[in-house]
Amino acid sequence: xxxxxxxxxxxxxxxxxxxxxxxxxxxxxxxxxxxxxxxxxxxxxxxxxxxxxxxxxxxxxxxxxxxxxxxxxxxxxxxxxxxxxxxxxxxxxxxxxxxxxxxxxxxxxxxxxxxxxxxxxxxxxxxxxxxxxxxxxxxxxxxxxxxxxxxxxxxxxxxxxxxxxxxxxxxxxxxxxxxxxxxxxxxxxxxxxxxxxxxxxxxxxxxxxxxxxxxxxxxxxxxxxxxxxxxxxxxxxxxxxxxxxxx
Amino acid sequence: xxxxxxxxxxxxxxxxxxxxxxxxxxxxxxxxxxxxxxxxxxxxxxxxxxxxxxxxxxxxxxxxxxxxxxxxxxxxxxxxxxxxxxxxxxxxxxxxxxxxxxxxxxxxxxxxxxxxxxxxxxxxxxxxxxxxxxxxxxxxxxxxxxxxxxxxxxxxxxxxxxxxxxxxxxxxxxxxxxxxxxxxxxxxxxxxxxxxxxxxxxxxxxxxxxxxxxxxxxxxxxxxxxxxxxxxxxxxxxxxxxxxxxxxxxxxxxxxxxxxxxxxxxxxxxxxxxxxxxxxxxxxxxxxxxxxxxxxxxxxxxxxxxxxxxxxxxxxxxxx
Ligand SMILES: Nc1ncnc2c1ncn2[C@@H]1O[C@H](COP(=O)(O)OP(=O)(O)OP(=O)(O)O)[C@@H](O)[C@H]1O
Ligand SMILES: [Mg+2]
Numbered sequence: 001x002x003x004x005x006x007x008x009x010x011x012x013x014x015x016x017x018x019x020x021x022x023x024x025x026x027x028x029x030x031x032x033x034x035x036x037x038x039x040x041x042x043x044x045x046x047x048x049x050x051x052x053x054x055x056x057x058x059x060x061x062x063x064x065x066x067x068x069x070x071x072x073x074x075x076x077x078x079x080x081x082x083x084x085x086x087x088x089x090x091x092x093x094x095x096x097x098x099x100x101x102x103x104x105x106x107x108x109x110x111x112x113x114x115x116x117x118x119x120x121x122x123x124x125x126x127x128x129x130x131x132x133x134x135x136x137x138x139x140x141x142x143x144x145x146x147x148x149x150x151x152x153x154x155x156x157x158x159x160x161x162x163x164x165x166x167x168x169x170x171x172x173x174x175x176x177x178x179x180x181x182x183x184x185x186x187x188x189x190x191x192x193x194x195x196x197x198x199x200x201x202x203x204x205x206x207x208x209x210x211x212x213x214x215x216x217x218x219x220x221x222x223x224x225x226x227x228x229x230x231x232x233x234x235x236x237x238x239x240x241x242x243x244x245x246x247x
Numbered sequence: 248x249x250x251x252x253x254x255x256x257x258x259x260x261x262x263x264x265x266x267x268x269x270x271x272x273x274x275x276x277x278x279x280x281x282x283x284x285x286x287x288x289x290x291x292x293x294x295x296x297x298x299x300x301x302x303x304x305x306x307x308x309x310x311x312x313x314x315x316x317x318x319x320x321x322x323x324x325x326x327x328x329x330x331x332x333x334x335x336x337x338x339x340x341x342x343x344x345x346x347x348x349x350x351x352x353x354x355x356x357x358x359x360x361x362x363x364x365x366x367x368x369x370x371x372x373x374x375x376x377x378x379x380x381x382x383x384x385x386x387x388x389x390x391x392x393x394x395x396x397x398x399x400x401x402x403x404x405x406x407x408x409x410x411x412x413x414x415x416x417x418x419x420x421x422x423x424x425x426x427x428x429x430x431x432x433x434x435x436x437x438x439x440x441x442x443x444x445x446x447x448x449x450x451x452x453x454x455x456x457x458x459x460x461x462x463x464x465x466x467x468x469x470x471x472x473x474x475x476x477x478x479x480x481x482x483x484x485x486x487x488x489x490x491x492x493x494x495x496x497x498x499x500x501x502x503x504x505x506x507x508x509x510x511x512x513x514x515x516x517x518x519x520x521x522x523x524x525x526x527x528x529x530x531x532x533x534x535x536x537x538x539x540x541x542x543x544x545x546x547x548x549x550x551x552x553x554x555x556x557x558x559x560x561x562x563x564x565x566x567x
Contacts, residue, residue, distance in 0.1 A: 056452065080454035088452075094445040097438075105442050106453050108435040121435075161454065 294471030316476025342473020388487025
């Protein structure tokens, strides 16, 4: 891992809300191509941390380096253009647009112009819908999709951006067991050409997917390592795994 | 906006234009003149709809863009003797430029603040027109000389003072702007506009510079409304400060609400409807404003999305 240069580095990354240190001096690194799970109890600062990375939230301190470039000062849309994609924890699809149009919004920026662009757009949307199993629902308004399908539409939009780093914020929340199996396969597929940072409460999904796990607690990194090591870690047990299941 | 067949949409829009063209030969004089005026004002409504309907930004100051076109085209003709084409271009440029300046400032606000700030800018513009009364003739306004309202093209004379040429010119401009809004509504850019209306933060997280996208929409909207104002003064020959007053900021909102926001043909329908309701009501009673108010309330109760918006929702989902 030390041989390849990391795709994402944060140094001393911090964010406070009033007196609350939601993210507190976090040093973090990801290698290209890995699937990293970010876990921790509710309110640990996971969403805030990834929001800092993708630019939705401004840091109160620290730096963010993506692919060797300091992106700390870049606007969110500029980071997306450099390859950081975020799928929302709270489903945030465009309810009054069809599933097709939702995905088209993610594809069209890099589909090019003219007739070739139009074909590229159709193909790109089709591909994302097929991969997420939504092809049969392309004409349905997103608001009318079942909840699980809305979650999948979020993922479809994320992968349609063709990101280099895809951040998934609790993507399996509310999915059925069958849907979760499909989802695990999908993430493995995505990880063949992107790095994946996955926030997830479902430990079964985490253990099946993650190359490494980072545990966040009260805004700080509590532990980091291979899945087996994390599972065995007593401190983690106490802070998180031992706590009553919450998702 | 989905990847859907374009044929019915195209047929509908060409059909509407064809009906308007035929009406020119069947309407009695009075309605003929009224409809020419309505088509020019429907351009104003279409420009307003671009920002209000598609992007979801409710401006209460669009009279300033309409009157920027009105005076931007009217003053050079009145004072400098410019020809019609140059004056028309100047009117559009004035509106586009004003929209760019105002847009940079007002887009820092949203919601109610946006409404208030746009209204204040429009009020400042209105007061400026009164302040410069030596040139603008203030509330009394000015009339363009008949001789100035004609275009000479290759020996032929396009006379904007003749009723039939007025009608054709209004129809031509209306059709051009209708085609433009249809194009924008169906384009990838139009999809981003709607996305901003639905959820701006999500749109940003798909890699769009939403500020720049909105600014372009304000400029487009302002330029279209200015085209309407410029056409108004050149075709009907009059400019006065009433046309820049708050009333002319609220009218396009009503037209668009009635016809259906974010529909391509709603602005025309709303403008026609309001004009005729006022026309019919004022023939029966002096309390015509009351009747207009009642009609508006009924429409909002039974057609909250405007006439075409409701039709699209209930029966014709492909309606653009
Ligand atoms: N915009 C905000 N304003 C104030 N406090 C906030 C804001 N966003 C998050 N917080 C607080 O920061 C802390 C971390 O929240 P965050 O959403 O990052 O946690 P999380 O690990 O994602 O939790 P969950 O598992 O419930 O999603 C919480 O105490 C939360 O209340
Ligand atoms: Mg969270």
